[in-house]
Amino acid sequence: xxxxxxxxxxxxxxxxxxxxxxxxxxxxxxxxxxxxxxxxxxxxxxxxxxxxxxxxxxxxxxxxxxxxxxxxxxxxxxxxxxxxxxxxxxxxxxxxxxxxxxxxxxxxxxxxxxxxxxxxxxxxxxxxxxxxxxxx
Amino acid sequence: xxxxxxxxxxxxxxxxxxxxxxxxxxxxxxxxxxxxxxxxxxxxxxxxxxxxxxxxxxxxxxxxxxxxxxxxxxxxxxxxxxxxxxxxxxxxxxxxxxxxxxxxxxxxxxxxxxxxxxxxxxxxxxxxxxxxxxxxxxxxxxxxxxxxxxxxxxxxxxxxxxxxxxxxxxxxxx
Numbered sequence: 001x002x003x004x005x006x007x008x009x010x011x012x013x014x015x016x017x018x019x020x021x022x023x024x025x026x027x028x029x030x031x032x033x034x035x036x037x038x039x040x041x042x043x044x045x046x047x048x049x050x051x052x053x054x055x056x057x058x059x060x061x062x063x064x065x066x067x068x069x070x071x072x073x074x075x076x077x078x079x080x081x082x083x084x085x086x087x088x089x090x091x092x093x094x095x096x097x098x099x100x101x102x103x104x105x106x107x108x109x110x111x112x113x114x115x116x117x118x119x120x121x122x123x124x125x126x127x128x129x130x131x132x133x134x135x136x
Numbered sequence: 137x138x139x140x141x142x143x144x145x146x147x148x149x150x151x152x153x154x155x156x157x158x159x160x161x162x163x164x165x166x167x168x169x170x171x172x173x174x175x176x177x178x179x180x181x182x183x184x185x186x187x188x189x190x191x192x193x194x195x196x197x198x199x200x201x202x203x204x205x206x207x208x209x210x211x212x213x214x215x216x217x218x219x220x221x222x223x224x225x226x227x228x229x230x231x232x233x234x235x236x237x238x239x240x241x242x243x244x245x246x247x248x249x250x251x252x253x254x255x256x257x258x259x260x261x262x263x264x265x266x267x268x269x270x271x272x273x274x275x276x277x278x279x280x281x282x283x284x285x286x287x288x289x290x291x292x293x294x295x296x297x298x299x300x301x302x303x304x305x306x307x308x309x310x
């Protein structure tokens with residue numbers, strides 16, 4: 001299971017959901033922290049670094065995942081990086097968060113899910129911030 | 137792992153893929169499957185020359201809807217999955233999300249063809265709508281599950297037909 005944290009508001013929920021699911025079902029998990037080096041790093045309200053630290057703290061509670069985390073600098077969205085990592089790690093599913101906020105936020109953060117949907121044959125598990133983890 | 141899974145049933149290839157995946161997932165995780173058939177009236181029913189015979193055509197449409205739902209239910213039954221069937225009138229994304237809320241499902245399975253390029257707005261309309269608005273996790277699948285995870289449903293769906301055609305083609309090769 002490859003969990004993608006792209007800094008979007010729903011990404012923390014996706015990480016938490018995926019880790020709980022992995023604990024329940026005994027799945028191997030790899031967290032991919034995606035740092036987009038484009039406009040999002042220049043605009044403070046879109047900067048994903050703060051959220052990535054949250055993902056790390058969540059992952060820190062799962063010691064088995066300490067060695068499986070990756071961080072990739074992907075200048076233009078990182079879809080190819082995600083696909084390469086999924087192929088290298090032979091993942092069965094890609095988990096990522098999505099945002100259900102205003103239209104411009106959906107446009108900004110939703111491109112990753114839409115791009116992955118078009119480019120990969122792997123199943124995508126899309127989690128949003130309303131998702132309640134029932135397995136905890 | 138999952139307790140309730142919702143999937144839409146239809147006559148599109150991507151819906152067949154989603155159904156096949158949902159059945160395999162439900163069989164693997166011992167979950168209850170909620171099969172939703174969203175009925176729609178074909179646009180041609182609004183044409184002037186269809187007014188007098190539309191009720192006859194509508195009966196055929198309803199039979200087709202019932203047959204599709206029965207095929208899906210038979211596939212689920214064959215896989216040993218407990219299921220419930222629902223048929224509703226309206227738009228697929230809205231009713232899929234409403235049904236998911238009502239049955240308190242754990243995941244919604246939708247199909248989406250992995251084909252970059254035009255016409256992407258049409259191809260992935262359902263997946264994009266559900267992904268953007270659903271309150272539950274959404275599993276987007278573009279291929280049927282691997283053979284080790286359930287395989288073909290064997291009920292004349294698109295993937296089974298393609299697999300059958302592939303077998304015939306391979307057997308005809310020298």
